[in-house]
Amino acid sequence: MEAEAHESSASVSASKNNSAEIPVLNISGRVTPAWNTPRIRGKKKAPVVLDAPKVNPHTFPVILSRILLKTDVPPAAPPKFNPADGAQYLCFLCLEKPESRKRVYHMFITTEKELGRNYDHTRKLYENRKEFVYTNNISVETVCARALYRRVQKKFTDVQWNKLGNVFETDMIGRTDVWGISQRVYAMRIEEHERLFNYIKFLNSTRS
Template sequence: MEDQANNTTSSNPKPSETPVLNISGKVETTQKTPRTMGKKKADPPPPTVPETSKINPTTFPVIMGRILLKSNDPPEPVSKMNLSDFKQYLCLLCMDKPSKRKLVSHMFISNEKELDSDFLKVRKIYENRKDLKILEQVTVYTLCARSLFHRVQMKLTDVEWNKQRNIFETDRIGERDVWNVTSRLYDLENEETEKLFNYAKFLSATNS
């Protein structure tokens, strides 16, 4: 009788185990889902990154302009890809106005490829001016020439600007007047570079 009872007990199925809740609150079942016969379903392709978000010689000036100018206006388009087109300069043609003891500076933006031709165009404007004497050409390399251009317009408040704010006059004091103006431009360019470093530090600190 005891053996028969043992046989009866072993033949009965075990009661089902109580379901266990996971941390999400859903019931986990012990039954495994059968595998589907056939080919394994391919993983979805990774999201594509828009071409405009990549950093290259074409997009770099746009990115710099957005950071430094806080603007989405892109620079003027170029006809073809050329690395020298994107090495930007803030340029000054410095002239003497002896009658009023003034130093006149014509400011414009250029790049390595067109630097000589741009200076030539500006020089031709003043070649026949008897009241002006051309002194020097000044070039300041910058990551974003538009941004530095606007910074000069805002920061040089002790000079006399024309209506277009691309030509300014300063009092002519001595032989180092051109050097003094150039030094101020480099100081302003250093401020632009500092803005980029601070922005990079901000992105690093915020894990952006």
Template sequence: MEAQIQETDSSSTQVKLPEIQVLNISGRVKPPHGTPRIRGKKKKAPVSPEAPRVTPSSFPAILSRILLKSNEPPENAPKLNPSDSSPRLCFLCLEKPATRKRAYHMFTSAENTLGRDYTRTQKLYENRKDYKHVNNITVDTPCARALYRRVQKEFTDMVWNKQGNVFETDMEGHTDVWNVSNRVYDLRKKELERLINFIKFLSATKS
């Protein structure tokens, strides 16, 4: 009887042994048991693009994207030089006495190339006896290319050449030169306000 009782007790009682945890040295995470294996190369996780770093050489390009509202540079854009500083929008002022007209040749420049750019532009008219160089207008601006485009867009009352870099006005003493200069400075002010408002927007939205 005792042997029968002992045999019954040993068959109904199961002793659970504690699970031994193995230290994971490799760092690999094993999938749960029964997970189907996927053949082929594993796809890499998408890498989020980093925000552009602002440096003295990258700032003009970033500023152009803000003011020009485009990632593509304009046609015939001047090459960016990290050593350039203080962009300028320039006008070579010319007179045409025979027709009582004034012509304004517009181009972009920088502080360290200003003299050379004026000399190069003035040489274009050395053999043109109908033109007479009388004055220059130089405007310091955060983005010369943006202001260049704004002048083209706003000066619709002027007669422009096909290239869009020279326009003419009627000669009215010296007042038309000052009028052109004042209008360009007004546009420069609007460009600065536009940039400041954009910076305020980024600050308010914490972008």
């Protein structure tokens, strides 16, 4: 009896050892983790805190472009000898088409130094075209002429634009059309300046 009990216990232990050695087919697709492997915990990264932009003569043009143009490309640097020559203008060469009862406005960007030269160049584009009659100019000095240029393109939805987006037509109604266009552009210039001033106020408030 003792021999039989010894044999049965030996067979049970042998079967346990054999079952432990036999690999089990994993059909679930799950990977059994190695529980003995210690878990490595990394330190949490501290949030990135951006420094407030420093405003100086070198960074201001870039900041200005980011506010008004949403781009990192700054405007052209002003001349070293006479900075006033670099004052920016949004200009309109005003023409009429009497036969079709239309007014035409050719829009372009220039500076104080190139103002007269660019007007002459733009006017010559229409000299040999008999349907056009030159009437007037509109010159609006602004902080960022590119921003005001885009704003006019976006807001003047009641006019007919050409494919390049620099010439538009209006119906010839009365004699005050030119002044009406001028007033609208000046109002947009004020809006652009308000955006800039509000940002400067924000920078001052964050410093305190």
